[in-house]
Amino acid sequence: MSKPSAAIGGAHPLFYPLLLVACAIVLLPVFWMLSTALKDETELFRDPLLLWPEKPTLAAFRSVFEDYPFAAYIRNSLVVVVCATAISLTFSTLAGYGLSRFRFGGRGAFLAFLLLSQMFPSVMLIIPYFKILKSAGLLDSRLGLIVTYVSFTIPFCTWMMYGYFRSIPVELDEAAAIDGCGSVRTFFTVILPLALPGMVATAVYAFITGWNEYLFALILTNSEEQKTLPVGIGQLIGQYRIEWNELMAASIYSTIPLMVFFLFLQRYLISSLTAGAVKS
Amino acid sequence: MATARLDRIGKVYENGFRAVDGLSLDLADGEFLVLVGPSGCGKSTALRMIAGLEDISEGELFVGDRQINDLAPRDRDVAMVFQNYALYPQMTVRQNVGFPLKIRGQRPHERERQVQRAASILELMEQLGKKPGQLSGGQRQRVAMGRAIVRKPSLFLMDEPLSNLDAKLRVQMRADIAGIQKDLGVTTFYVTHDQIEAMTMGHRVAVIKDGVLQQVAPPEELYARPDNVFVAAFIGSPSMNLCEGTLYRATAGGWRIALGDQSLAVPDTVIDTRPALAARVDQPLVVGFRPEHLEDAALAPDDLLDQRLSVTVAVREALGAETLVHFPIDASPVDSGDPDALDALGGRESSRCTGRFAASTRARVGDRIEVTLDTSQLHFFDRQTHLAI
Numbered sequence: 001m002s003k004p005s006a007a008i009g010g011a012h013p014l015f016y017p018l019l020l021v022a023c024a025i026v027l028l029p030v031f032w033m034l035s036t037a038l039k040d041e042t043e044l045f046r047d048p049l050l051l052w053p054e055k056p057t058l059a060a061f062r063s064v065f066e067d068y069p070f071a072a073y074i075r076n077s078l079v080v081v082v083c084a085t086a087i088s089l090t091f092s093t094l095a096g097y098g099l100s101r102f103r104f105g106g107r108g109a110f111l112a113f114l115l116l117s118q119m120f121p122s123v124m125l126i127i128p129y130f131k132i133l134k135s136a137g138l139l140d141s142r143l144g145l146i147v148t149y150v151s152f153t154i155p156f157c158t159w160m161m162y163g164y165f166r167s168i169p170v171e172l173d174e175a176a177a178i179d180g181c182g183s184v185r186t187f188f189t190v191i192l193p194l195a196l197p198g199m200v201a202t203a204v205y206a207f208i209t210g211w212n213e214y215l216f217a218l219i220l221t222n223s224e225e226q227k228t229l230p231v232g233i234g235q236l237i238g239q240y241r242i243e244w245n246e247l248m249a250a251s252i253y254s255t256i257p258l259m260v261f262f263l264f265l266q267r268y269l270i271s272s273l274t275a276g277a278v279k280s
Numbered sequence: 281m282a283t284a285r286l287d288r289i290g291k292v293y294e295n296g297f298r299a300v301d302g303l304s305l306d307l308a309d310g311e312f313l314v315l316v317g318p319s320g321c322g323k324s325t326a327l328r329m330i331a332g333l334e335d336i337s338e339g340e341l342f343v344g345d346r347q348i349n350d351l352a353p354r355d356r357d358v359a360m361v362f363q364n365y366a367l368y369p370q371m372t373v374r375q376n377v378g379f380p381l382k383i384r385g386q387r388p389h390e391r392e393r394q395v396q397r398a399a400s401i402l403e404l405m406e407q408l409g410k411k412p413g414q415l416s417g418g419q420r421q422r423v424a425m426g427r428a429i430v431r432k433p434s435l436f437l438m439d440e441p442l443s444n445l446d447a448k449l450r451v452q453m454r455a456d457i458a459g460i461q462k463d464l465g466v467t468t469f470y471v472t473h474d475q476i477e478a479m480t481m482g483h484r485v486a487v488i489k490d491g492v493l494q495q496v497a498p499p500e501e502l503y504a505r506p507d508n509v510f511v512a513a514f515i516g517s518p519s520m521n522l523c524e525g526t527l528y529r530a531t532a533g534g535w536r537i538a539l540g541d542q543s544l545a546v547p548d549t550v551i552d553t554r555p556a557l558a559a560r561v562d563q564p565l566v567v568g569f570r571p572e573h574l575e576d577a578a579l580a581p582d583d584l585l586d587q588r589l590s591v592t593v594a595v596r597e598a599l600g601a602e603t604l605v606h607f608p609i610d611a612s613p614v615d616s617g618d619p620d621a622l623d624a625l626g627g628r629e630s631s632r633c634t635g636r637f638a639a640s641t642r643a644r645v646g647d648r649i650e651v652t653l654d655t656s657q658l659h660f661f662d663r664q665t666h667l668a669i
Contacts, residue, residue, distance in 0.1 A: 169364070169366065172366055172368065174331075174333050174353075174362070174366065175366040175367075177352070177353040178331060179354070179379055179383055180354040180384055185383070194369065
């Protein structure tokens with residue numbers, strides 16, 4: 001990557017100011033979310049609207065937990081999404097490796113199928129999923145949601161890992177084979193460590209997909225103990241009124257795990273991991 | 281340390297394409313055999329079959345007395361150096377070189393000893409703690425070699441290991457590899473498309489074209505007595521000059537060769553040492569002569585008076601130690617079958633020829649000059665079969 005200042009003479013004078021403006025535009029909704037969450041009810045609808053509350057209060061942050069089973073929502077989301085991500089990641093990594101290294105009958109059709117299955121609008125699948133989970137006795141359960149989310153993310157995760165494994169040279173497998181490794185040892189000792197950046201990207205995708213999923217969680221759960229975070233937050237949009245400050249506080253809560261997850265994993269997203277393996 | 285034997289090895293793909301056809305080779309213990317040929321001739325496929333990375337469609341492969349067709353690569357006791365190095369990027373040089381030993385369960389202490397030994401042979405002592413991404417091309421190649429030699433295998437297999445290095449480094453590594461192989465005495469298969477590597481490094485050289493073995497012999501013999509037109513043209517740089525010619529008896533006695541509209545005397549010894557040639561008088565043949573047997577007549581005005589060609593210089597390349605001069609002659613050209621060879625200079629009616637003149641030559645582009653050709657060094661081939669006569 002070359003910096004803009006790498007060009008002759010230094011960065012364009014408007015570059016950083018424009019960047020600041022772009023950041024401000026992107027961060028404005030986040031800022032507004034925070035400022036709304038800190039307002040009490042009297043300040044929410046003040047005319048003219050306040051950019052920042054005169055009397056910031058954490059009351060909304062507390063009442064979210066007191067008035068609703070918010071801890072249960074968080075727990076359910078975490079359990080469901082972490083499990084779904086782990087399962088998706090495991091199988092898509094193994095499948096991606098197999099698809100990239102071996103030739104077998106039906107391989108092309110399978111790859112095409114993975115992509116084509118993504119074309120279905122998910123709304124079409126609600127009723128079939130409902131019926132299937134019902135007959136399996138998995139309605140209103142975390143396990144049911146895990147199975148559902150895995151079915152959403154595995155196809156694309158497999159494609160991602162397939163693409164990533166293709167960028168790892170086959171000569172490494174061959175060198176490992178000659179050095180004495182069988183297929184399993186080659187995979188775990190030589191190839192898998194190189195696939196970590198791809199796995200991280202795939203895990204992030206699967207996590208975000210599951211974490212934000214609203215429609216299926218809404219339809220497939222109905223008891224408060226089983227609802228996930230998006231559904232719980234959605235309930236704050238009541239029939240007659242909306243508790244804006246609680247809504248914003250709840251939203252902030254729900255983004256924290258995502259940020260932690262991403263911050264923790266971003267150091268594994270090193271694209272230069274395979275530098276020096278083969279002559280490029 | 282082992283002998284190796286390929287017995288009519290072949291590789292056929294599903295669509296019927298034969299990459300390797302009936303390849304038979306016998307390697308003595310400690311021999312360095314070079315497999316050479318143009319791109320796509322099947323030499324890498326043959327090497328990969330020996331390694332176990334490709335299935336053998338036909339024939340049998342022996343290492344020592346064991347037939348190893350169906351053995352997995354790790355059970356064959358071979359070590360391979362890849363064209364693209366194939367180093368494990370997440371491991372240090374020490375770990376890369378020691379990896380085969382680690383897989384085989386050797387203790388860390390003993391492993392380290394072997395790694396140190398390999399590193400000192402290959403001058404990698406300073407690099408042991410680094411990762412491949414921090415090394416230069418030549419260093420990476422040496423690490424790849426270190427990983428191969430550390431195991432003391434029965435066979436070394438090398439797949440064009442020098443082709444990704446720059447020219448000067450290649451010259452040095454050629455000598456290094458040959459020296460290491462001699463010291464360790466491991467039987468080696470070496471694949472390359474570079475005939476200079478083949479000539480300088482191998483005990484014997486096997487020339488391959490379209491999956492078929494053309495000739496296997498020590499380098500000097502390949503050079504002096506090629507079995508067919510392809511080998512004659514492929515070995516030697518610049519290539520042997522090839523064109524059509526006809527041998528005939530001069531009215532005054534003695535033999536002459538007609539190359540296009542020019543005629544040169546041929547010493548009797550040439551016919552005497554090639555009995556089959558006498559039966560081919562007055563028939564068109566493929567005639568070959570090496571560039572070093574041509575010289576600017578102006579530099580040796582009294583030599584080879586009846587063995588002269590009259591030509592117009594087309595291209596002149598001054599190399600410092602000698603000068604290469606290219607000129608067309610009016611004889612029909614011959615296609616040697618090398619897919620990488622350049623088209624004939626001057627179209628389809630004349631043959632492109634190259635001469636290695638002494639650097640003192642005054643010939644310039646466009647000059648009409650006389651060129652001496654030492655006809656005692658001519659090669660003759662059948663026009664149809666391209667086999668040597």
